[in-house]
Amino acid sequence: MMKNINFKILLQKYSLIMLLIIFIVISTALSPNFLTPNNFLNLLQQASIPGVVAIAMTLVVLIGGIDLSVGSVLAFSGMITSMVVLNVSGPGGIIIGFIAGLIVSSLMGLFTGLLISRFQLPAFIASLAMMEIARGAALLTTSGNPVFGLSTEFNRIGGGFIFDKLANTAVIWIVLTIVFALILKYTVFGRSLFAIGGNYEAAMLSGIKTKRNYTLAYVLSGLLAGFAGILTASWMSTGQPTAGNGYELDAIAASVIGGASLSGGKGSVIGTFGGVFLLQIITNIFNLVGLPSYYQRIAKGAIIVLALLLNNFVSSEKTKKK
Amino acid sequence: MEKAGYILEMRNITKTFPGVKALDDVTFKVKAGEVHCLIGANGAGKSTLMKILSAVYSEDSGEICFDSKILPSQGTQKRRNEGIAVIYQELSLFNELTVAENVYVNNYPKFKNGAIDWKKVCRDTQNLADSLNLKINAKDTVSSLNIGQRQLTEIMKALACDAKLIVMDEPSSALSQSEYKILVKVISDLKKKGITIIYISHHLEELFEVGDRITILRDGKFIACQEAGKLNEDNLVEYMTGIDLTQIHTEETQVHPVSDEVVLELKDMCNGINQDINLKLHKGEILGLYGLVGSGRSEILESVFGTRSIREGSLMLHGKATDIKNTHNAIRHKIGLAPENRKDQGLVLSLSVWENMSMVSLPRFAKKGRICYKDINAECEAHKTRLNIKTPSINTVIRNLSGGNQQKVILSKWLMQDCKILLLDEPTQGIDVMAKEEIYKLIREISELGKSLIIVSSELQELLRVCDNIHILYDGRQVLKINKSNYNQEQILHASVSGRAI
Numbered sequence: 062m063m064k065n066i067n068f069k070i071l072l073q074k075y076s077l078i079m080l081l082i083i084f085i086v087i088s089t090a091l092s093p094n095f096l097t098p099n100n101f102l103n104l105l106q107q108a109s110i111p112g113v114v115a116i117a118m119t120l121v122v123l124i125g126g127i128d129l130s131v132g133s134v135l136a137f138s139g140m141i142t143s144m145v146v147l148n149v150s151g152p153g154g155i156i157i158g159f160i161a162g163l164i165v166s167s168l169m170g171l172f173t174g175l176l177i178s179r180f181q182l183p184a185f186i187a188s189l190a191m192m193e194i195a196r197g198a199a200l201l202t203t204s205g206n207p208v209f210g211l212s213t214e215f216n217r218i219g220g221g222f223i224f225d226k227l228a229n230t231a232v233i234w235i236v237l238t239i240v241f242a243l244i245l246k247y248t249v250f251g252r253s254l255f256a257i258g259g260n261y262e263a264a265m266l267s268g269i270k271t272k273r274n275y276t277l278a279y280v281l282s283g284l285l286a287g288f289a290g291i292l293t294a295s296w297m298s299t300g301q302p303t304a305g306n307g308y309e310l311d312a313i314a315a316s317v318i319g320g321a322s323l324s325g326g327k328g329s330v331i332g333t334f335g336g337v338f339l340l341q342i343i344t345n346i347f348n349l350v351g352l353p354s355y356y357q358r359i360a361k362g363a364i365i366v367l368a369l370l371l372n373n374f375v376s377s378e379k380t381k382k383k
Numbered sequence: 384m385e386k387a388g389y390i391l392e393m394r395n396i397t398k399t400f401p402g403v404k405a406l407d408d409v410t411f412k413v414k415a416g417e418v419h420c421l422i423g424a425n426g427a428g429k430s431t432l433m434k435i436l437s438a439v440y441s442e443d444s445g446e447i448c449f450d451s452k453i454l455p456s457q458g459t460q461k462r463r464n465e466g467i468a469v470i471y472q473e474l475s476l477f478n479e480l481t482v483a484e485n486v487y488v489n490n491y492p493k494f495k496n497g498a499i500d501w502k503k504v505c506r507d508t509q510n511l512a513d514s515l516n517l518k519i520n521a522k523d524t525v526s527s528l529n530i531g532q533r534q535l536t537e538i539m540k541a542l543a544c545d546a547k548l549i550v551m552d553e554p555s556s557a558l559s560q561s562e563y564k565i566l567v568k569v570i571s572d573l574k575k576k577g578i579t580i581i582y583i584s585h586h587l588e589e590l591f592e593v594g595d596r597i598t599i600l601r602d603g604k605f606i607a608c609q610e611a612g613k614l615n616e617d618n619l620v621e622y623m624t625g626i627d628l629t630q631i632h633t634e635e636t637q638v639h640p641v642s643d644e645v646v647l648e649l650k651d652m653c654n655g656i657n658q659d660i661n662l663k664l665h666k667g668e669i670l671g672l673y674g675l676v677g678s679g680r681s682e683i684l685e686s687v688f689g690t691r692s693i694r695e696g697s698l699m700l701h702g703k704a705t706d707i708k709n710t711h712n713a714i715r716h717k718i719g720l721a722p723e724n725r726k727d728q729g730l731v732l733s734l735s736v737w738e739n740m741s742m743v744s745l746p747r748f749a750k751k752g753r754i755c756y757k758d759i760n761a762e763c764e765a766h767k768t769r770l771n772i773k774t775p776s777i778n779t780v781i782r783n784l785s786g787g788n789q790q791k792v793i794l795s796k797w798l799m800q801d802c803k804i805l806l807l808d809e810p811t812q813g814i815d816v817m818a819k820e821e822i823y824k825l826i827r828e829i830s831e832l833g834k835s836l837i838i839v840s841s842e843l844q845e846l847l848r849v850c851d852n853i854h855i856l857y858d859g860r861q862v863l864k865i866n867k868s869n870y871n872q873e874q875i876l877h878a879s880v881s882g883r884a885i
Contacts, residue, residue, distance in 0.1 A: 264742070
């Protein structure tokens with residue numbers, strides 16, 4: 062009996078790792094090209110920008126919110142930066158472009174956050190509105206046309222490789238994951254997100270500045286989405302107003318697969334990293350095997366359900382024991 | 384009246400909660416067609432008895448006979464079908480639906496094809512309202528009604544289910560005088576229709592106005608059942624309180640010296656619920672606030688802790704007028720609050736013991752912005768030992784702890800913050816006897832450290848034991864202040880139920 066319980070706790074804690082292993086094994090069996098260093102590096106690169114967006118999503122999901130605007134904010138920020146880089150030459154243009162993109166995206170996050178924390182709008186609705194506004198703004202900047210002809214220096218930032226193999230964006234994704242894991246664990250702000258998401262009223266009665274920190278989580282979400290947008294523009298060497306379409310849903314899926322609870326108070330950026338990676342493996346193996354992408358989406362949906370069922374199954378068993 | 388049979392007989396009902404005997408061999412009989420009042424002080428067992436009647440709780444022993452049938456012990460829906468309707472203080476209406484929809488929500492009249500007959504729903508509701516002379520339009524949404532009309536909607540809902548017995552739990556508490564008059568009229572109309580009513584209220588004068596007979600409970604025991612005409616207010620108070628001072632432990636009747644230093648003072652404080660509150664809290668003092676539920680006890684704490692704004696009057700800390708805008712502010716002024724509802728307001732149930740313990744004092748553990756877990760662990764372990772918190776580890780999720788241990792974690796939370804004024808709202812609610820004793824001991828220890836406490840409690844015995852002074856509240860106002868040297872249980876209870884001091 063005792064062993065049984067331990068096994069279940071183990072299963073709960075490492076269910077994501079087990080899923081990852083299972084899928085890596087299946088994929089390796091399906092394609093000889095899967096488990097190669099090149100494919101692995103490729104995977105990391107492909108997952109990196111959705112990965113940064115998923116970190117943003119995890120922060121707001123932790124406080125019990127949701128941010129549907131991340132994909133659109135990504136596009137708008139990419140457009141702003143591209144326009145600046147195109148019109149201001151030299152390294153100065155790149156720096157100003159970065160700053161402009163990040164400021165605009167943070168302000169969008171701030172606006173969404175304030176609508177929710179100060180004006181009591183539901184997070185879903187406030188961020189849905191921002192999703193529309195940011196997408197419209199991104200299309201408006203160039204009447205819907207992509208921005209071509211960005212400088213090679215700018216392209217090198219998001220499109221470059223370390224040792225000609227490891228993509229810069231992959232490194233950035235990994236570093237940001239570690240940074241935010243540390244922030245969540247070792248700062249008062251980070252811990253307060255768990256308290257706010259777990260029980261808003263108790264957090265408020267414990268003197269936590271709930272409204273401020275709630276808003277701040279959205280500012281960070283906007284900032285990270287905006288950063289991902291700049292990386293996208295840099296990687297593609299193009300400002301694309303339709304970039305990041307549907308990223309918000311992938312990011313939510315990754316957070317949830319990574320153990321986050323949409324009711325708040327539970328989640329981790331490391332788990333989200335695994336979630337993004339798992340979803341990317343599925344896309345990757347379908348491409349390698351050469352199946353149409355329609356199957357990918359069906360498989361993705363199935364994975365989300367599977368991951369959550371596994372999680373729920375184990376945790377509900379545990380509460381029953383009590 | 385002797386001819387009328389009993390419609391409801393609850394015989395020898397006993398119900399035990401962990402640590403408390405909520406009902407002890409209570410027999411409660413209601414005659415068909417009467418208005419039967421049920422009264423008792425806080426914790427006397429009225430609500431428990433009614434919850435057993437509606438099968439929200441199941442009795443440990445005893446039986447319920449309704450309409451000459453013994454009822455099986457389970458199924459709230461079955462009880463409703465039998466014709467027992469309970470209207471709780473917190474109404475259970477759907478605010479966005481219309482009156483008619485609410486009234487028939489449990490049994491919509493349908494056509495043969497299964498579709499709901501909306502015309503009939505509206506017509507029947509309107510007829511019902513008209514037959515009771517209620518000025519309610521069946522098509523209005525509930526959110527547009529005032530509290531009194533909502534209460535009446537609940538009554539209509541009960542009637543639409545063919546209720547034979549309607550229980551009204553504190554129906555008048557939120558009503559204005561004119562709304563109350565309407566309620567009294569409706570009750571007498573219902574009586575004419577042959578419907579039996581159980582009426583629960585704290586307001587004694589109402590009982591004589593609406594009631595035929597009165598049953599009094601005290602401390603979970605049946606005390607008396609009398610015809611209303613044979614009782615007066617003084618009898619009632621005597622029944623409700625009992626004159627039993629022996630329960631106060633002698634060693635605690637000693638008055639312990641309290642310093643003259645005033646740490647907190649409220650001057651003519653009004654906050655929307657409370658009016659003209661004047662109180663002084665001294666260094667090392669334990670101050671009790673007693674009153675019936677809804678008398679404005681918790682609201683005073685809320686005002687001190689910055690969650691309910693003070694409209695008039697002032698709050699002085701150490702002799703200086705202070706404006707406490709929010710909880711953050713209050714904590715900076717070294718005030719702490721253990722809220723009434725542990726699970727909803729006091730704890731983040733999904734987090735661990737240490738995280739809940741350090742929730743307030745966490746900034747203190749951050750060195751250059753980085754939380755030092757070693758220090759947190761050491762301090763949480765120390766509090767765990769000192770307060771004798773029974774948990775496998777400080778990493779255990781707090782949901783798994785018992786109520787008493789959870790409360791100790793909340794106390795640790797404020798001890799770790801080193802607050803000077805501690806506000807405790809119902810600190811021992813739902814806690815077993817052993818843990819209660821430990822918490823009393825802890826409260827005394829805290830006061831000996833020179834900290835001051837304000838305790839709100841529904842258990843008078845508890846306040847008599849630990850407090851140096853007790854303020855008695857009624858309807859948001861102070862009616863009596865009493866010092867430990869001359870505590871008089873009867874006097875306190877009388878003041879709290881009648882609203883005047885004798």
